[in-house]
Amino acid sequence: MPNHSFSSIWVVCPAYNESTAIVSVIARLRQAGYDVVVVDDGSADETRQLATASATAVVSHPINLGQGAALKTGIDFALEQGADVIVTFDTDGQHRASDIPRLLDALVINQADFALGSRFLTEPLSMPRMRRILLWGATLFTVATTGLRLTDTHNGLRAMTRRGAQAMRLRQNRMAHASELLAEIARSGLRYVEVPVTIDYTDYSLAKGQRTGDFVMILLDLLAGKLYR
Amino acid sequence: MIAQVVLSLLLGVVLLYAWAQYRRSPIVTVLSCVASLMGFYFVWLPSHATRVAEFVGIGRGADLVLYVWACISFVILLNLHLKLRTQHELLTQLARSIALANATLPEDASSSSLQRMSSLTEAQTSQPRYRLADGPRSGQTADQSA
Numbered sequence: 597m598p599n600h601s602f603s604s605i606w607v608v609c610p611a612y613n614e615s616t617a618i619v620s621v622i623a624r625l626r627q628a629g630y631d632v633v634v635v636d637d638g639s640a641d642e643t644r645q646l647a648t649a650s651a652t653a654v655v656s657h658p659i660n661l662g663q664g665a666a667l668k669t670g671i672d673f674a675l676e677q678g679a680d681v682i683v684t685f686d687t688d689g690q691h692r693a694s695d696i697p698r699l700l701d702a703l704v705i706n707q708a709d710f711a712l713g714s715r716f717l718t719e720p721l722s723m724p725r726m727r728r729i730l731l732w733g734a735t736l737f738t739v740a741t742t743g744l745r746l747t748d749t750h751n752g753l754r755a756m757t758r759r760g761a762q763a764m765r766l767r768q769n770r771m772a773h774a775s776e777l778l779a780e781i782a783r784s785g786l787r788y789v790e791v792p793v794t795i796d797y798t799d800y801s802l803a804k805g806q807r808t809g810d811f812v813m814i815l816l817d818l819l820a821g822k823l824y825r
Numbered sequence: 826m827i828a829q830v831v832l833s834l835l836l837g838v839v840l841l842y843a844w845a846q847y848r849r850s851p852i853v854t855v856l857s858c859v860a861s862l863m864g865f866y867f868v869w870l871p872s873h874a875t876r877v878a879e880f881v882g883i884g885r886g887a888d889l890v891l892y893v894w895a896c897i898s899f900v901i902l903l904n905l906h907l908k909l910r911t912q913h914e915l916l917t918q919l920a921r922s923i924a925l926a927n928a929t930l931p932e933d934a935s936s937s938s939l940q941r942m943s944s945l946t947e948a949q950t951s952q953p954r955y956r957l958a959d960g961p962r963s964g965q966t967a968d969q970s971a
Binding site: 633635648652653654655656657658659661665668669672673676767769 | 913916917927929930
């Protein structure tokens with residue numbers, strides 16, 4: 597039995613050209629009983645039409661803005677709907693809907709405002725070596741810049757309370773949003789907890805995932821974000 | 826002498842530009858001011874520039890002035906980049922507003938969700954905020970379908 601008593605849980609799914617996986621991802625979330633808002637980030641394929649057929653709501657950016665911008669739009673939408681809890685969930689099929697109850701329970705049990713998924717708290721998982729090194733570097737960077745004690749800093753599966761979502765000021769549109777989100781958690785001073793979740797790597801999700809060069813751009817974006825108000 | 830005056834005028838423009846940018850990006854202002862003041866110094870005291878240039882291994886004072894100018898150009902380039910980011914943020918806000926104002930509710934969404942949205946929509950705005958997915962009923966509000 598779940599420990600939480602949240603009455604309105606919205607799952608935010610940012611999507612850009614995800615027609616391959618989006619139908620099954622939404623179906624699993626809807627079967628689990630969650631309200632799903634898909635934020636179509638200016639996709640050129642059938643993503644919006646497919647999402648419209650199965651999601652609770654679809655919000656479409658008129659142009660491609662980036663995953664960070666899509667998440668922010670989805671969070672804003674969920675807040676407008678009166679969400680008690682907002683879950684962020686990648687649409688490439690790498691997350692499991694069955695992990696969400698653990699995140700929700702963790703919020704209640706730990707009286708936290710953020711429950712962050714970590715792939716490194718579960719059994720050892722097979723992962724390309726370069727990706728493991730990059731994630732390790734990102735974790736070190738996050739610990740150094742935010743002071744947060746985390747094992748996985750770039751996991752798209754998270755849950756946040758309404759208060760947590762309202763406390764964040766997200767400005768990074770592109771890949772740097774994950775680091776920015778953690779920085780905002782640190783700045784808010786609200787409680788956070790890490791929760792073990794499973795990542796299902798597929799050729800598709802790996803192809804859609806970040807590349808080595810992305811991490812350079814993330815650092816540059818974060819630096820540029822510090823230089824202006 | 827003419828070159829010194831022209832360069833000084835240009836450096837003065839850079840200083841004014843830096844001052845105007847202070848509210849948006851203090852660091853750009855500081856960098857621009859430092860580079861401009863260095864420029865003034867070397868333009869009017871070229872013998873010092875030559876000495877400093879020799880000290881750092883550049884050779885001629887004129888080359889040093891050129892390098893300082895290159896630094897100023899870099900700072901301005903950085904500022905333009907930041908300005909572009911600011912513009913992009915505004916564009917993002919605009920696109921987000923449009924997206925949220927045109928949120929789509931598929932026809933098979935759960936009735937509970939629709940009811941919740943309907944009540945919120947009624948409470949928050951007098952204008953229909955959501956529209957249904959494409960189809961013959963397009964244009965109806967969530968209130969009508971609930």
